[in-house]
Amino acid sequence: MNADYELFWVSGSPYAWRVQLALGYKGVPYISRRMDSAQLAERSPAFLHLNPRGKVPVLKTGDAALYESVAIIAFLDRAHPAVPLFGQTAQEHGRIWQRVSEFENYTRDLFDVEIIRPLLRGHAKDDPEVMRVSAARAYDALGWMERALSEAPYLAGDELTAADIVALPNIQMLRRVAARPEAIEMVLGLEDLGARLPALGAWLSRMESMRGYDAAYPPHWRS
Template sequence: MALTFYYGSGSPFAWKVWLALEHKAIPYELKVLSFDKEETKAPAFRAINPRGLVPTIVDDGFALWESAVILEYLEEKYPQKPLLPKDVKARATVRRLATEIGDYVKTASNELTDLTLFRDTPATKEELAAAHTKMLEALAPFEAAFVGPYIAGELSIADFTMFPFVRMLARIELRKPSQGIADDRLPPKLRAWKGAIEKLPYYEKTIPPHWKK
């Protein structure tokens, strides 16, 4: 029985799980839930995940949520094309990077996204400058520690955790010119890294559906 993957278009947490499913070539059934229609709050979905959040997976009757935990579960149950190194120190490094991304890059990305895409009143130049500075400062340690060709060397959960937040910057720039952070303002190693992720054979498939409209 194929794994069922509950997804919300544009969720960075759901996107990283989708990338992992595709990378590992795990058979899955995609169920897209609409945030606008509040489908994540529907009783049928709450019966699966009482918190009503995506991503959620159901694998052989086992329901699981929280994106970082889902990635760990997929890594253990489906070890093909691993996203964690075998070496214990290297594995710890990747996990640390993923945690730091969730703590710092996510916070800066969310602040900029809320400021530009979801606030009713336009952002001031000062607010935008401060948000851009915070985002670039959040990315700076990853640029400094970048191994190549991906963040920690081989493709890992750190890359899939980081990518949706970095890709959101271009999304903001497309919708609100001069308010996002264009690729040419990204640190050079991370700019090349973003391009490498976008060349993965399954990248196009995982672009949030509403971003394609």
């Protein structure tokens, strides 16, 4: 086990999951430092020393600590370039960062703020019509991904890249919360994205068979 890397993470955090996927896909060993939600809420001085923002993931390497999931993936890609996630040419590099930015800036927040958080916090049924409008907006936000995946197997082309790893956990989280009884009762229609977005559905199947996926799958989701 390579003691140079320690990863601090929480099961089910899509941002920590991104880094676990990148590590697994690249075949980079690390020491797992799983935290529970109570530990994270306490934000011990030792953890705040690693990340003053008090959030996971954190990758400790030697005496330094990195946080912010995409920054960690970029670091790993520079440190372990044999399995590239940000391309090998300038054009590929720019295309991948474009896709990462599209997901982060125009897609992810809609899921997190308007759908995932209300369902996780028990507020979704306060206004079912608003939730249905948000679900329709989610499909609109996924439209660019469906178009991209209709033209190529992965978001930035023919190879799996950081863009796919960044997007996958948030979409899997969306699918998970959309399968809750209250979401089904409100007819959000997000539990089976592949039925309306077949290219996205095929991509999800490919991503679920990627190297490192099973090892990174949130442990508490298996129960």
